[in-house]
Amino acid sequence: MCINCGCAGTGAASALHVHEHAHDHDHAPRAVRVEEDLLAKNDRLAAGNRTRFTRAGLFVLNLVSSPGSGKTTLLERTLRDLGPQLRFAVLEGDQQTSFDADRIAATGVPVRQINTGAGCHLDAHMVAHGVEAFDLPATDILMIENVGNLVCPAGFDLGEDHKVALLSVTEGEDKPLKYPQMFEAASLMIINKLDLLPYLDFDVERCKDFARRVNPRIAILELSCRSGAGLAAWYDWLAAGLAQKRAARE
Amino acid sequence: MHELSLTQSLVAIAEDHARRAGATVIRSITVEVGELSGAVPEALEFAFDVCSKGTLAEGAALILRRVPGHGRCGLCAAEAECGELTAVCPACGALAFELDAGRELRVMELEID
Numbered sequence: 382m383c384i385n386c387g388c389a390g391t392g393a394a395s396a397l398h399v400h401e402h403a404h405d406h407d408h409a410p411r412a413v414r415v416e417e418d419l420l421a422k423n424d425r426l427a428a429g430n431r432t433r434f435t436r437a438g439l440f441v442l443n444l445v446s447s448p449g450s451g452k453t454t455l456l457e458r459t460l461r462d463l464g465p466q467l468r469f470a471v472l473e474g475d476q477q478t479s480f481d482a483d484r485i486a487a488t489g490v491p492v493r494q495i496n497t498g499a500g501c502h503l504d505a506h507m508v509a510h511g512v513e514a515f516d517l518p519a520t521d522i523l524m525i526e527n528v529g530n531l532v533c534p535a536g537f538d539l540g541e542d543h544k545v546a547l548l549s550v551t552e553g554e555d556k557p558l559k560y561p562q563m564f565e566a567a568s569l570m571i572i573n574k575l576d577l578l579p580y581l582d583f584d585v586e587r588c589k590d591f592a593r594r595v596n597p598r599i600a601i602l603e604l605s606c607r608s609g610a611g612l613a614a615w616y617d618w619l620a621a622g623l624a625q626k627r628a629a630r631e
Numbered sequence: 632m633h634e635l636s637l638t639q640s641l642v643a644i645a646e647d648h649a650r651r652a653g654a655t656v657i658r659s660i661t662v663e664v665g666e667l668s669g670a671v672p673e674a675l676e677f678a679f680d681v682c683s684k685g686t687l688a689e690g691a692a693l694i695l696r697r698v699p700g701h702g703r704c705g706l707c708a709a710e711a712e713c714g715e716l717t718a719v720c721p722a723c724g725a726l727a728f729e730l731d732a733g734r735e736l737r738v739m740e741l742e743i744d
Contacts (some may be wrong), residue, residue, distance in 0.1 A: 384695055400647050410658040410742040419640045419662075419736040501633055533633035561716035562669045597718050597726040
């Protein structure tokens with residue numbers, strides 16, 4: 382064998398000399414079967430996160446939406462309303478700044494900001510390190526606010542129980558068809574900023590129909606963090622999810 | 632944009648397998664890219680030039696094998712190719728169309744020296 386490149390060279394000399402490949406032994410490249418998913422490493426880390434979260438009895442949500450759909454406002458409102466009954470922790474994903482983490486910190490809930498820099502999504506590795514500061518067994522619900530982006534976060538499992546996709550009524554009802562990956566990956570779609578409906582042509586039923594066309598199993602809630610409409614149903618959904626997670630552990 | 636991190640994984644997987652096989656250089660990498668995977672082949676190609684610099688994969692040919700979307704209706708059992716992510720059966724219109732191909736993002740094979 383050629384000691385320089387490991388190829389199966391012929392001739393006695395090839396095992397001994399160090400050469401510049403000037404000689405003409407057979408250099409056909411070797412084929413190596415791989416069959417490994419590009420997301421395999423992320424999926425492995427996400428599975429590790431999921432095991433860790435399940436052991437801690439933690440209900441974990443991955444909040445996804447376009448920038449400005451109201452993820453942080455929904456979190457603030459939820460933490461203020463349910464904070465007294467449930468123990469939350471929050472991971473905030475943004476490319477830059479700690480503005481969102483500061484808003485969450487003001488509610489008194491433990492929060493950690495992850496800045497992805499040029500990155501357009503959170504991945505399972507960032508989340509694994511992001512939760513290190515939290516006392517997970519002493520937490521009921523972990524909210525992960527992903528980078529505002531309706532495309533990239535769809536494929537990256539973080540170890541969450543559910544992806545929750547927010548869509549505000551100012552964005553147009555056709556978003557589920559325009560960005561189907563995200564709505565297909567989500568268990569719940571929240572139609573947000575319902576208080577603005579009187580000023581818009583947003584067709585709520587059409588939006589729901591579009592979402593079900595890509596994901597017939599998707600649950601749908603409509604709410605407004607400003608008026609408080611629909612929040613009770615969201616809180617019920619959270620409580621049911623947490624109860625289910627705990628029951629599964631026992 | 633997420634093609635950048637997908638491509639970083641692609642190069643890492645290729646290098647890992649190539650090293651284990653004792654390679655000094657990777658000549659080509661064959662990757663299956665499903666039409667409904669959410670990854671844009673042109674963006675993978677663009678990112679590959681950047682991500683492969685200084686690795687065993689530098690200069691390797693990136694062979695992207697497109698996999699068309701395909702599914703089967705759980706209600707009428709019709710099978711069809713489909714170019715978009717949808718649960719609507721193209722034959723009967725029921726919301727029961729289950730995709731069984733087109734999401735692939737998988738390194739299949741390397742050629743090494």
